[in-house]
Every structure is written in C-alpha cells, then in structure tokens.
Amino acid sequence: MxxxxxxxxxxxxxxxxxxxxxxxxxxxxxxxxxxxxxxxxxxxxxxxxxxxxxxxxxxxxxxxxxxxxxxxxxxxxxxxxxxxAPVLPYRGFLIDSCRHFYGTDELKRLIDAAARFKLNKFHWHLTDDQGWRIEIERYPLLTQVGAYRSNSRFGGVDEGTPHAGFFTKEQIGEIVAYCAERCIEVIPEIDMPGHFTAAVAAYPFLGCTGETVEPQQEEGIFPNVLCVGNDKAVSFVKDVLDEICELFPGRYIHIGGDETPRAHWRSCEKCTAEMNRLGLSDHDALQGVFIRGIASYLQQKGKTAITWNESLRGNCLSPQDVIVQRWMDRKKLCRDFAQAGGRLIESDFYHYYFDYPCGMTPLHKAFAFDPFRAQTPFGVEGALWTEYVRTFDDLCEKLFPRLFAVAERGWSGFPSRSGRDFRAAVLALLPTLQRLQIPTLPPSRWDPGAVARLRETKVFFKGVLTPELLRQARGL
Ligand SMILES: [Zn+2]
Structure with a gap:
C-alpha cells in the first residue's frame, strides 16, 4: 500500500x-x-x-x-x-491562552500533533484584554490581578464562573523545552499597544487615563491601550521584554500591534506631546514609531520582532525593522512591504482563522487558499483564538484537521495536490490524531453543503456580531 x-x-x-x-x-x-x-x-x-x-x-x-x-x-x-524539503522556513500555529486558558498538558498534546505534520513555530498569544498569562517577576500584579476575571460573557454567553490562570516561568521553560525536542520554536506574543486592558488593570499608570479597570469579560476592541507618550509605560514594556527574551531562546518575539483604538491617545496630554515632539501628523504614525522603537530594542538583544499588519498603516516600518503577519485586508500595504524586501507571514482571516466554524471556513476552503498568490511569503500560520472555545475538545475540533491545510502549504507550496487527494490523506491520518487524544469533528462536518454552511455560520454569529462590536470595528 x-x-x-x-x-x-x-x-x-x-x-x-x-x-x-x-x-x-x-x-x-x-x-x-x-x-x-x-x-x-x-x-x-x-x-x-x-x-x-x-x-x-x-x-x-x-x-x-x-x-x-x-x-x-x-x-x-x-x-x-x-x-x-520545505518550501517555507516558517510554518506556524497560534494558540490564544488569554480568552480561555488551558494548561501545559493540553498544550503538549497540541504541540505533539503539530510536530507530526512538520509545523515548526508555536505562536503563543500570552497577553490580552481578558487575561495576562505569563509570570513576570518584576511586575507580580500582572498575574495577581491581570490573570483573573470574575466572569466571561463571550458571544453573549454568560459562563457565570471566574476564569483564571497563568504560566509560571518554570512552566514556560517546560513548554519551550518540549517544543525544542520537536524542532518547534516558541514565539511569545506580548500584545501592545492595544489589547492591553489586563496589564492596565494591574498597573493603571500604563494607560492614558490612570483609571482603574478590570480585565475584560467579553470579546471586542477596548480603549485601554498603552500610553505610548509616557516614558514610564514604555520602560515597563522594555522591562517585560527583558524577562521574555530570557525565557524564550528563539529568534522571534511577537509584539502584537493589532486593533488599537486611538480615542485615549487623542485626549492624552502625554501622547499629544510625544506626537508634537516627533512631528507626527496622525496616530497611525504614533503607533508605527512606537512599534519601530520596540523592534529596535529587541534587535539590540538579537531578536526580531513580528507585528500584525495594522502596524504598517503609519508608513513607519521598513523591512529591516520587523516581520509582518497579515491577517485582515491591508493588502496593498503588505504587498508594498513585501516588494521592498519585507518578510510576510500569511494568516488570512477567511482561510486560516480556525476559531470560526467549518460552516464559514470548511476544510476544502482552507486547503484551497493560495498564500503564494501575490508573492512567496516568509511563512504561513493557522490561528486558534479562544473567545468562543470553552472546552479543550472544542479547541481540538476547530484546529484539526484544518491546520493540516496550513502544514501542507508551508511545506509543499501551492498547488500540491487535488483537494480530493488531500482529504483522502487526512482521513488516512485520523487515527494518528486519535492516538494523540486529539478529538475531531466527524468528517461529514468538515465540508458542509451550502445550506448547512449558511445555517452553521448564522448560528455561530448570532450573539457574536453585536451592534457594539460592529461599531467598534468601524471606528478603528
Ligand atoms: Zn497617553
């Protein structure tokens, strides 16, 4: 055979x-x-x-x-x-430990599975509005305060219980070593200057207003961003990154840069003074300069920063500064960046965001995506955000087998084989996932028909797409 x-x-x-x-x-x-x-x-x-x-x-x-x-x-x-031999050097998977937290045993199962399909980067989303999940010695309140929320109400579902958890330095070391044995580099993400509520909850001086806040309980885009005009707040970030660089021996550190509302910066004296000092005309540039400064700080430590595509908006970043991860639109900015020699990681929202149901992103659609359509990227990455993932089984069912589509593109390029042959290979390898205790949906649900797709997507988004969320998204 x-x-x-x-x-x-x-x-x-x-x-x-x-x-x-x-x-x-x-x-x-x-x-x-x-x-x-x-x-x-x-x-x-x-x-x-x-x-x-x-x-x-x-x-x-x-x-x-x-x-x-x-x-x-x-x-x-x-x-x-x-x-x-692989086509791309960067073949990643993202796990969000902030919205719903799963421990080291669960992560190891995912890492084991990813390694078997030759993925080599674990992008670990460790900080966000809803939770700070990594111990930082110098700032203990980050986990004492920022790793706890009293309830969760993602998608309008009231879970009714507190949610807490973080990784100690020892546990981080354990995961880094576990990955290294499987030829996987761990890339921590410390998301800034947006998605910063949990940090501001721990240390209110980090925000523009100084107000006391709590880690968020819902999904969304929140105003409590880092005050980039405050030297003390910027020093805080560097202190955190010092400890991060010691914990993670790999070359790359992800510094976020996505979904950063400007409202607090607009009314902040310090941020306005900083813009004037730098002669900047808009807040996109303020973010760009901030990201460039942090990337440069990391460069001095021998690290390369990765940022989400929103950071390109200020036209402040050159290919020498950062690697850009594209997830949503900004196609022209990303294309220009790549044509100037910049490295791009493709994580297209409509194809590689696996927190959405198969109705929205069926297996065949993820497989049909061509990350090479405009230019050869530096890498590909599948993402699993956990707002709507309330059990580990659900996490596995969303990630696998769709993550195989990313593994194949990163290793074998595009096209590799027909969707039908790929599906046959997935079916043949299902027992491997079962041995690793990774549950999957029944194959009949991987590629639902048009009516079922519509129904599944509608049911999923009911409660998720609130008018408030849409308003936030438009306001960015
Ligand atoms: Zn400010």
Whole structure:
C-alpha cells in the first residue's frame, strides 16, 4: 500500500519491492551536509530504513514521515525513496491562552500533533484584554490581578464562573523545552499597544487615563491601550521584554500591534506631546514609531520582532525593522512591504482563522487558499483564538484537521495536490490524531453543503456580531 502523507513530500520514488516495517526494524541515520536545513532523504528498502539529513530537524522530519507511513500502511509498505524539503522556513500555529486558558498538558498534546505534520513555530498569544498569562517577576500584579476575571460573557454567553490562570516561568521553560525536542520554536506574543486592558488593570499608570479597570469579560476592541507618550509605560514594556527574551531562546518575539483604538491617545496630554515632539501628523504614525522603537530594542538583544499588519498603516516600518503577519485586508500595504524586501507571514482571516466554524471556513476552503498568490511569503500560520472555545475538545475540533491545510502549504507550496487527494490523506491520518487524544469533528462536518454552511455560520454569529462590536470595528 502506498502511503498518504501530510504534508505531501517533494519527491517520492518507488523502487519495486515491499518492506515489512517491524517496530524494531533498523533505522540508520547518516549526515548529509549537502542537504539544506530541515531537508531529508528517507529510504525504505528490504525492511531497512535509512535516513540522511544535515540537521537535527531534517532527521526529525524523516522520522515523522516514517511514523506516518507506519500508521497508514500498517507495517507493510512499498519500498521507496523520499527526498523532501520545505518550501517555507516558517510554518506556524497560534494558540490564544488569554480568552480561555488551558494548561501545559493540553498544550503538549497540541504541540505533539503539530510536530507530526512538520509545523515548526508555536505562536503563543500570552497577553490580552481578558487575561495576562505569563509570570513576570518584576511586575507580580500582572498575574495577581491581570490573570483573573470574575466572569466571561463571550458571544453573549454568560459562563457565570471566574476564569483564571497563568504560566509560571518554570512552566514556560517546560513548554519551550518540549517544543525544542520537536524542532518547534516558541514565539511569545506580548500584545501592545492595544489589547492591553489586563496589564492596565494591574498597573493603571500604563494607560492614558490612570483609571482603574478590570480585565475584560467579553470579546471586542477596548480603549485601554498603552500610553505610548509616557516614558514610564514604555520602560515597563522594555522591562517585560527583558524577562521574555530570557525565557524564550528563539529568534522571534511577537509584539502584537493589532486593533488599537486611538480615542485615549487623542485626549492624552502625554501622547499629544510625544506626537508634537516627533512631528507626527496622525496616530497611525504614533503607533508605527512606537512599534519601530520596540523592534529596535529587541534587535539590540538579537531578536526580531513580528507585528500584525495594522502596524504598517503609519508608513513607519521598513523591512529591516520587523516581520509582518497579515491577517485582515491591508493588502496593498503588505504587498508594498513585501516588494521592498519585507518578510510576510500569511494568516488570512477567511482561510486560516480556525476559531470560526467549518460552516464559514470548511476544510476544502482552507486547503484551497493560495498564500503564494501575490508573492512567496516568509511563512504561513493557522490561528486558534479562544473567545468562543470553552472546552479543550472544542479547541481540538476547530484546529484539526484544518491546520493540516496550513502544514501542507508551508511545506509543499501551492498547488500540491487535488483537494480530493488531500482529504483522502487526512482521513488516512485520523487515527494518528486519535492516538494523540486529539478529538475531531466527524468528517461529514468538515465540508458542509451550502445550506448547512449558511445555517452553521448564522448560528455561530448570532450573539457574536453585536451592534457594539460592529461599531467598534468601524471606528478603528
Ligand atoms: Zn497617553
């Protein structure tokens, strides 16, 4: 039986025989310095397995491929030689730990599953309006106050219970090490200057008004942004990033930059003075200069900042400053940035935001998305925000198998194979997810028909798209 694999390998050559892959069959790993990082060859012949790679990651991916072959073929496969390498260096998945918090055991299950499909970046959304989820020694109130909210009312559903939790430094280290063993780099996101309510709740001086607030209980875009005109508030951010850089050994730090309302900046003396001092004409530029300053601070520490596409609006960022993650419109700004040599990560809202139901983003739609349509991106990433995810099972069902579509694009490029062949491969690999205790929806619900799609999407958005939310979105 010939294997269905995800992601599709670059080249598979069958050599005529068949092999029995016993559990104890010998696996030889040899060094192949001519191969690029993450590339490998896997040879299965006469019951023997030979792997060649130039890096630990390449050898790891060869083993992941071997594991899939075993899982799909049940121990007997056609002899073959696979020569494989990824198209993109950045193949990510985002988990939002702020809106609904899940602990290290649950995260490890997700990481295990992602690694098997050769994803190599875990974008960990750790701070937001509804919760600050990472211990910072210098500012203990961030977690004592900011990691707790007394209720949750996302989508108009009153959960009626407090929600709390954060990761200690030890737990962060545990996840970083767990990922490293699976060739995954962890990219923490400390979202700023917007999505900052939980931090302002802990330290009111961080906001423009100095008012006392509480972490938010609903979804939305909130006015309590960082006061970027206040030196003390900017120093706070740098202090936090100092500790973040120590905790995360990878190259990239995500600094948010999305959905930042300007209302408080407009009426803030400090922010206005800062704009005048810099000679800036609008608040988009104020955000751009702030993001550029933070990115430069990180550069001095040997790190590269990633920011959401909204930060491009002020026309202050050059390709040397940041990597941009595109999620929603701003196509022209992103295209210009890429044409000037900037690196883009594609996380298109309509295709790679998996917190929305299959009715809105069916599996085939996620798979059909071409992140290479305008230019070759630096990376691709699937996102799982957790406003409407109230159980871990639901989180898994939303993320898988749609995340496979991202894994395939990042590794195999576009096009790779037909949607039908991809779906067959997904079905063949479902037992692998089950072994990892990752529940999925029944396959009949991955690609609902037009009527079912409409119904599912309507039911989902009922209560979510409130007039208040729409007003906020328009006001940005
Ligand atoms: Zn201010």
């Amino acid at each position: 010939r294997p269905f694999l995800i992601p599709l390998p670059r080249d598979v050559r069958y050599t005529g025989g068949t092999s029995v892959l016993r559990d104890e069959c010998p696996v030889t790993v040899s060094d192949a310095p001519e191969l690029p990082d993450e590339a490998y060859t896997l040879r299965i012949e006469n019951g023997e397995v030979k792997i060649a790679a130039s890096s630990e990651a390449g050898a790891f991916y060869a083993r992941m491929t071997l594991e899939q072959i075993r899982a799909v073929c049940g121990g007997r496969c056609d002899d073959l030689v696979i020569s494989d």
